[in-house]
Amino acid sequence: MTNDQLSSALPETDRTRHRRLREQGSLDRAQLDAILEAGFICHVGVVIDGTPMVVPTVYGSDGRNLYFHGSVASRSLLASPGAAVCVTVTHVDGLVLARSVFEHGVNYRSAMVHGVPRLVADPDEKWAGLRCLTEHATPGQWAYARQPNRKELAATTLLALSLEEASVKIRTGGPDDGEGPDAALGNWAGVLPLAATWGAPEPDPRLPEGVEPPQHIVNRSNTRAS
Numbered sequence: 330m331t332n333d334q335l336s337s338a339l340p341e342t343d344r345t346r347h348r349r350l351r352e353q354g355s356l357d358r359a360q361l362d363a364i365l366e367a368g369f370i371c372h373v374g375v376v377i378d379g380t381p382m383v384v385p386t387v388y389g390s391d392g393r394n395l396y397f398h399g400s401v402a403s404r405s406l407l408a409s410p411g412a413a414v415c416v417t418v419t420h421v422d423g424l425v426l427a428r429s430v431f432e433h434g435v436n437y438r439s440a441m442v443h444g445v446p447r448l449v450a451d452p453d454e455k456w457a458g459l460r461c462l463t464e465h466a467t468p469g470q471w472a473y474a475r476q477p478n479r480k481e482l483a484a485t486t487l488l489a490l491s492l493e494e495a496s497v498k499i500r501t502g503g504p505d506d507g508e509g510p511d512a513a514l515g516n517w518a519g520v521l522p523l524a525a526t527w528g529a530p531e532p533d534p535r536l537p538e539g540v541e542p543p544q545h546i547v548n549r550s551n552t553r554a555s
């Protein structure tokens with residue numbers, strides 16, 4: 330299957346088969362897309378010289394590939410092309426506070442992508458991938474900010490990870506012990522929701538007077554971040 334032919338159901342492979350908490354698992358590509366769309370930070374897990382390293386980094390997704398980038402000197406990125414990685418994206422929606430400590434949990438949406446990243450060497454794809462990454466985190470910013478010059482492009486490594494082999498896990502709802510023996514304890518139980526929101530833009534003090542934030546930044550204030 331090529332990147333252009335990704336099916337609406339994610340394939341169940343040895344790696345993506347949910348084993349524990351299976352009822353929270355899904356192989357629905359639309360849910361994967363929604364989770365990736367809602368975030369912009371992923372964690373890239375890679376083994377370097379026999380030692381696992383999990384690196385938080387910014388990503389962009391075009392629905393077929395997950396793009397992530399860094400310095401050409403980055404150890405994790407240098408190891409990634411050719412080496413298998415496991416990338417996760419996580420959104421926490423609330424704490425599930427049960428009657429018993431054992432039943433406590435987290436409401437969340439998470440995605441896990443398995444594969445071997447590809448070093449993006451083609452100049453057109455590198456440009457499009459960096460644009461995708463920038464726009465994913467801050468829509469409108471690619472056209473507003475100065476775009477990378479040749480030296481900056483040469484100093485940047487861009488990797489593309491196919492979204493072919495991925496899985497999703499989502500937990501919603503309240504605690505699971507409302508009908509068990511612990512319900513008789515009488516202590517409070519429920520969900521404490523968590524929602525990240527963007528704040529008001531804070532101008533760089535070195536800005537000359539009169540430079541206002543662009544509309545695409547202003548419009549984000551007080552909106553949900555994920």
Ligand SMILES: Cc1cc2nc3c(=O)[nH]c(=O)nc-3n(C[C@H](O)[C@H](O)[C@H](O)COP(=O)(O)OP(=O)(O)OC[C@H]3O[C@@H](n4cnc5c(N)ncnc54)[C@H](O)[C@@H]3O)c2cc1C
Pocket residue numbers: 344345346347348349350419420421435437438439440441495496497498
């Ligand atoms: C914020 C957060 C908090 C969590 N807290 C706990 C906790 O305290 N205790 C606990 O047991 N579990 C917790 N989970 C669930 C946890 O991520 C695992 O799904 C679960 O523990 C099963 O792990 P496993 O190694 O048995 O996975 P397996 O079922 O063996 O994993 C098989 C495959 O399923 C897929 N998969 C597994 N987990 C995920 C996932 N989270 N997202 C997407 N795909 C996945 C992957 O493709 C993986 O290769 C939490 C998840 C999140 C997002």
